[in-house]
Amino acid sequence: MSVDFLHPGEGAAIEKDVPALELRGIDKRFPGVVALDNVDFTLEPGKIHALMGENGAGKSTLIKIMAGVYGKDAGTIRMRGREVDIKSPRDSLKEGIKVVFQEIALISEFTVAENIFLEGYPTGKTGSIDWKKIRADSAALFNRIGFNVDPAARTGSLPVSQQQMVEIARALAHEARVVVMDEPTSSLTPNEVSLLFTVIRRLASLGIAVVYVSHKLDEVFEIADTVTVLRDGRHISTKPVGEHTNDTLIQDMIGRRIDNLFPRQRGAAGSKIALSVEKLSTAKKLDDVSFEARAGEVLGFFGLMGAGRTELAKAIVGYDPITAGTISVDGQRLTPHDTRTGVRLGIGLLTEDRKSEGLMGELPVYQNASLASLGAFARMGFVDTAKEHRAVQDYVDRFRIKTPSLFQQVKNLSGGNQQKVLISRWLMRGLKVIVVDEPTRGIDVGAKSEIFALIDRLAGEGLAVVMMTSEMPELLGLADRIAVMCEGRLTAIMSRDEATQEKILNAAIG
Amino acid sequence: MSELTHASAPKRFIGGQLLGSSQLVLCIILAVLCIAISIAAPQFYSEANIIAILRQCALVLIVASGMTMLIITAEVDLSVGASLAFVGCIGMAVLNSTHSLALGMLTALAFAGGVGLFNGLVVTRLRVNSLIATIGTMMMLQGGVYLFTREAVQNHNQLASFTDLGAGYVGPVPVPVILAALIFVVAYVTLRFTTLGRYLYAVGANEKAVRLSGVRSERLKLFAFVVTGLCVGVAGMILSSLMNAGQPTAGRGFELTVIAAVILGGTSLLGGRGSLFGTLLGVLVLKVIDNGIIILGWNQDLQMVVPGVVIILATYLDIIRNRANVR
Numbered sequence: 001m002s003v004d005f006l007h008p009g010e011g012a013a014i015e016k017d018v019p020a021l022e023l024r025g026i027d028k029r030f031p032g033v034v035a036l037d038n039v040d041f042t043l044e045p046g047k048i049h050a051l052m053g054e055n056g057a058g059k060s061t062l063i064k065i066m067a068g069v070y071g072k073d074a075g076t077i078r079m080r081g082r083e084v085d086i087k088s089p090r091d092s093l094k095e096g097i098k099v100v101f102q103e104i105a106l107i108s109e110f111t112v113a114e115n116i117f118l119e120g121y122p123t124g125k126t127g128s129i130d131w132k133k134i135r136a137d138s139a140a141l142f143n144r145i146g147f148n149v150d151p152a153a154r155t156g157s158l159p160v161s162q163q164q165m166v167e168i169a170r171a172l173a174h175e176a177r178v179v180v181m182d183e184p185t186s187s188l189t190p191n192e193v194s195l196l197f198t199v200i201r202r203l204a205s206l207g208i209a210v211v212y213v214s215h216k217l218d219e220v221f222e223i224a225d226t227v228t229v230l231r232d233g234r235h236i237s238t239k240p241v242g243e244h245t246n247d248t249l250i251q252d253m254i255g256r257r258i259d260n261l262f263p264r265q266r267g268a269a270g271s272k273i274a275l276s277v278e279k280l281s282t283a284k285k286l287d288d289v290s291f292e293a294r295a296g297e298v299l300g301f302f303g304l305m306g307a308g309r310t311e312l313a314k315a316i317v318g319y320d321p322i323t324a325g326t327i328s329v330d331g332q333r334l335t336p337h338d339t340r341t342g343v344r345l346g347i348g349l350l351t352e353d354r355k356s357e358g359l360m361g362e363l364p365v366y367q368n369a370s371l372a373s374l375g376a377f378a379r380m381g382f383v384d385t386a387k388e389h390r391a392v393q394d395y396v397d398r399f400r401i402k403t404p405s406l407f408q409q410v411k412n413l414s415g416g417n418q419q420k421v422l423i424s425r426w427l428m429r430g431l432k433v434i435v436v437d438e439p440t441r442g443i444d445v446g447a448k449s450e451i452f453a454l455i456d457r458l459a460g461e462g463l464a465v466v467m468m469t470s471e472m473p474e475l476l477g478l479a480d481r482i483a484v485m486c487e488g489r490l491t492a493i494m495s496r497d498e499a500t501q502e503k504i505l506n507a508a509i510g
Numbered sequence: 511m512s513e514l515t516h517a518s519a520p521k522r523f524i525g526g527q528l529l530g531s532s533q534l535v536l537c538i539i540l541a542v543l544c545i546a547i548s549i550a551a552p553q554f555y556s557e558a559n560i561i562a563i564l565r566q567c568a569l570v571l572i573v574a575s576g577m578t579m580l581i582i583t584a585e586v587d588l589s590v591g592a593s594l595a596f597v598g599c600i601g602m603a604v605l606n607s608t609h610s611l612a613l614g615m616l617t618a619l620a621f622a623g624g625v626g627l628f629n630g631l632v633v634t635r636l637r638v639n640s641l642i643a644t645i646g647t648m649m650m651l652q653g654g655v656y657l658f659t660r661e662a663v664q665n666h667n668q669l670a671s672f673t674d675l676g677a678g679y680v681g682p683v684p685v686p687v688i689l690a691a692l693i694f695v696v697a698y699v700t701l702r703f704t705t706l707g708r709y710l711y712a713v714g715a716n717e718k719a720v721r722l723s724g725v726r727s728e729r730l731k732l733f734a735f736v737v738t739g740l741c742v743g744v745a746g747m748i749l750s751s752l753m754n755a756g757q758p759t760a761g762r763g764f765e766l767t768v769i770a771a772v773i774l775g776g777t778s779l780l781g782g783r784g785s786l787f788g789t790l791l792g793v794l795v796l797k798v799i800d801n802g803i804i805i806l807g808w809n810q811d812l813q814m815v816v817p818g819v820v821i822i823l824a825t826y827l828d829i830i831r832n833r834a835n836v837r
Contacts, residue, residue: 319722343724357722360715362782371712372723378705425723 018081020045020209021066021097021178026075028061028233035061037233039075043178043209048200050224050241051213054253054444055414058233059213063180066211067099068092079177093119098171099180104163108156113138115155116170141169144206145199161192168199171208179203180211185219186442189305197223215444217246229253254446261449262477266460269297269480273331274464275347275433277316280325285311285488289325293433293464298455300479301468304508308488309468310352313437316466317349318342330432343372346432350422352441352468354415358422361411365403366392368410368421372429395424399454416447423454434458437468452478472501486510533776535827536791539820540798547802554805561684567797568686571790572745573768575690575697576738578789581772582701583734584714584781585640587629590742591764592651597622597746599655599756602663611671619743625651626739633735634728648765655758663756676751686748693741698786710734714781770817771796774824795820 021043028036036058043049053059064070066077068089077084079095086092092099106115113134122137124130138151147165149158155166164184171179181200185193200223204210214220220227221241228238229252236252275293280286285308293299303309314320316327318339327334329345342348351357360368369392370377377388392406399420403413410421419439426434439455440448455478459465469475475482482499484492484507492507548554573590580587597618605614625647632643665672678685701707712720713730720727750756775792777784796817803812 317722338726339721340724340726348724349722351722357716357718360712360719360782362778363711363715367708367712371719371725374705374708381704381706383703383705383708429723 018045019043019078020080022076022078022081023062023066024076024078026062026065026077027073028058028065028070029073034233036065036072039230039233039235041228041235042238043211044226045177045209046204046207047225048204048210048212048223050220050227051211051230052215052220052227052249052253053230053236054446055416056232057230057253059230060182061233062230063099063182063211063213066092066097066178066180067101068097093174096175096177097180098167098174098176098178099182100164100167100171100184101182102184102186104160104167106155106163106166108154110155111151112149112153112155112158112166113151115166116141116151116173118170119174137173138169141172144172145169145202147195147199159192160187161189161196164196165199168203171203172206176208178209178211180213182213183215184212185214185216193219215442217249217445220249231255250445254444261473262452262456263449264456265453266296266456269459270295270462274329275316275466276326276328276331278326278328280312280315280327281323282311282315282320283323286315286322287488289485289488289490291483291490291493293466295432295462295464296459297480298459298465298467298478299481299483300475301466301483301485302470302472302475302504302508303485305470306487307485307508309470309485310437311488312485313349313352313435313466313468317347317435319349343429346430348372348426348429348431348434350419350426350434350436350439352437354418354422354442359410359418362409364407365396365401365410365413365421366406369395369424370428372425376428391428392424395428399424400450414447415443416450419443419447419451420454423451423458427458431463433464433466435466435468438470439467440471440474472504475504476501484508533785533788533791535824536775536788536795539824540791540795543795543798543802547798547806551802551805554802557682559801559805561682561687563794563797563801564687565684566800567793568684568690569745569749570764570767570771570797571690571793572686572693572748573738573741573764574771574789574793575693575786576734576741577768578772578775578777578784578786579697579701579710580734580738581769581777581779582710582714582781582784583731584717584779585633585731585734586644586769586779587626587735587738588641588644588765588769589625589629589647589651590738590768591761591766592648592655593622593625593739593742594746594749594761594764595756595758596625596651596655596658597743598750598753598760599659599663599758601747602665602750602756603659605669605672606663606666609667609669611669611675614672615743615747618747619740622741622743622746623736623739625742626736627732629739630732630735634731659756659758662753662758663750665750665754672751673754674751676748676753686752689744689748693744694786694790697737701786706730706733711782714778714783716782767796767817770821774821776828795824 019042023041026036026039039058039062041062051059061070065072068086068091071087077086084095086095116138117134121129122133135151142149145168149162149165155163168179184196188196200210212224224241226238227241227244229236231253272295273292274295278290280289289312301309311320315322318334318337318341322337329347332345334341334345366389370388374383377384389406396403401417401420403417410418436455440451443451455465467478479496481493481495482504483490484504486508487510491510494503553559577587600621601614601618604617605611629644629647632638633640674685676686680688701710709720709725709730713727717727749760753760771792772789773779774795775788777788799816799820800813803810803816
């Protein structure tokens with residue numbers, strides 16, 4: 001590998017007028033699906049270009065074509081005006097396109113420096129690997145993006161945010177002209193996000209064209225120069241970000257307007273206490289947490305990363321062990337402290353991590369929906385599948401779950417529909433308290449309002465909803481009361497009326 | 511079950527209940543094998559030969575029935591071969607000293623079930639990976655059986671009922687085949703129609719989701735380990751009846767045959783996916799190959815080589831088929 005990244009722009013001067021990458025008329029079909037239909041996408045050097053769209057809009061297909069993971073069925077790709085043929089990830093890298101996928105593609109057992117030079121280690125005179133040069137060059141690379149990671153650190157020991165930096169450094173080592181970031185902030189803290197943004201701007205200032213794929217509107221407004229929206233595999237719009245507002249962007253993405261993201265249909269909360277938590281502590285995080293949730297209310301928990309929301313959610317449903325305190329559902333103590341007792345008493349968790357804790361991806365929709373209530377469909381230990389299917393079909397209709405059939409593997413559904421399946425799982429069981437942890441994580445804007453409406457409906461039907469969220473609008477839009485956590489402690493509880501963003505953030509900082 | 515998990519195809523033709531498409535591949539392989547062998551050696555289709563094949567299938571199918579459940583829960587048991595030998599020796603020894611088939615059987619079941627329980631506890635309580643845990647158990651049993659007896663435990667009683675266990679017939683059907691059929695049907699019905707079966711799939715597909723749903727996932731795994739053990743108990747007694755002795759060297763490589771049959775049948779080692787019907791086909795394919803090699807007079811060492819090739823081929827065909835289904 002010729003390593004002249006230390007002197008950018010010397011080898012090939014960056015011509016401002018020629019697009020860094022130009023895709024024209026890209027078609028991609030999968031059996032039964034048109035994933036991309038005549039899509040154009042043009043990247044200017046030194047500009048940050050947001051690529052937006054709902055799940056299934058074609059964003060991932062498009063970046064996978066750029067990355068050489070998929071081949072295109074039709075269309076042309078030009079790098080700086082020259083038509084190129086990208087058949088494999090290797091071709092893509094060679095042309096100077098670097099995609100940083102959500103799932104970081106680094107070898108976690110290798111050091112940072114080893115990962116950066118994975119594709120071609122510089123060698124010394126004897127043909128042995130020149131470790132000194134590798135370390136020095138890595139350090140120089142990090143200098144250029146203005147970020148410091150120890151090149152000798154084991155990659156797996158770094159947080160995701162720093163692993164992303166390693167990927168970006170790797171892009172520079174390959175003299176990338178185009179860097180694609182696929183939802184890079186989904187697991188970052190606010191601080192890490194602002195650092196990432198600094199680095200992304202730095203990349204742009206080096207003349208690199210950056211593609212920023214994201215769901216999050218506020219991020220796009222903050223960082224992007226241009227926005228391209230895809231919908232149903234088609235190109236909808238490409239505009240400077242300044243010509244967009246929240247509403248126009250959402251409208252482009254979902255093809256219709258959403259008048260009210262947080263429709264409130266339910267009445268006032270009741271006075272009956274459905275969940276009572278007293279002096280709850282866990283070994284690692286929670287410290288003396290007490291609160292009550294009433295039937296028919298949404299109690300929102302806010303906190304920064306690491307505040308202990310997920311830990312609280314898992315502890316109060318009996319999933320994670322506690323060291324002190326009591327939990328009561330409808331006046332009955334949750335002892336022994338396990339999920340079996342929890343579910344029996346009527347408390348359940350809608351997990352933040354659908355894939356690893358919620359869904360049985362390989363199994364069909366109906367089995368996913370009925371998991372918690374199989375007993376209700378059993379006669380002498382045998383499942384009455386007809387009854388079960390009817391019950392699940394009922395929920396599929398009521399919640400408008402989009403699935404070709406009850407027998408579809410749930411992993412093939414969109415995030416929003418998967419979430420509805422998991423909500424059905426609990427409603428079929430019949431709960432008194434439902435704990436929802438980040439209910440709209442990884443869910444499209446369009447589907448979000450449906451999930452909000454569902455949560456509203458749950459409370460309206462008399463459930464106590466305990467909602468953990470890091471999204472301020474979600475919190476203010478849905479909750480009757482707001483509890484704020486900081487480092488495992490409860491720092492404030494306030495009613496919706498007295499809550500302001502400042503008050504909440506102050507309590508969250510502690 | 512697996513036709514449900516492969517439900518991307520909305521059409522459900524008659525028989526589709528039984529034949530998930532991965533089973534279809536196996537059925538074709540089986541048919542091709544049978545036709546090819548019988549063209550080369552017409553005696554393949556004699557009644558005597560078919561019964562011989564079924565008898566050889568019986569032992570594997572009994573243990574594979576339990577193993578299918580276990581692998582569906584995303585665990586595996588490599589100690590079944592070693593346990594099989596040990597069970598035979600212990601069962602025979604008890605039989606010799608008590609002159610009671612019932613006591614011998616009970617001891618065998620208790621021992622083998624105990625091995626399953628031990629494996630299950632190590633995996634669910636100590637959280638040791640089942641591959642490692644059961645390799646450990648396998649080594650303990652392989653060594654342990656020699657501490658118990660240095661040579662084969664001979665049959666001193668010649669109880670007719672014990673001899674019948676392995677060598678007897680009901681009408682034209684060998685007793686082991688009947689036992690295997692019974693165990694197979696019970697396991698099939700359990701996996702396919704009961705809540706217990708559903709939970710076994712669910713635990714394999716996502717254990718955390720099952721726990722969050724208020725079901726004790728560890729118990730389900732424990733159950734599958736014990737069932738596998740009990741199946742080994744039955745198979746061990748049949749084997750010692752067939753050999754008329756408890757052989758400490760019996761059962762070498764048996765675990766591989768069993769697991770190969772289950773995997774060949776389309777059950778995923780990752781759990782949550784698979785079917786007993788597939789396992790049945792897997793056992794048949796392996797044993798028809800064995801039999802074919804013998805009646806064709808080929809070198810018997812091919813009995814290991816050919817199944818190896820078939821497993822890779824069948825898995826590859828399955829991947830191709832999946833790729834065609836999924837976009």
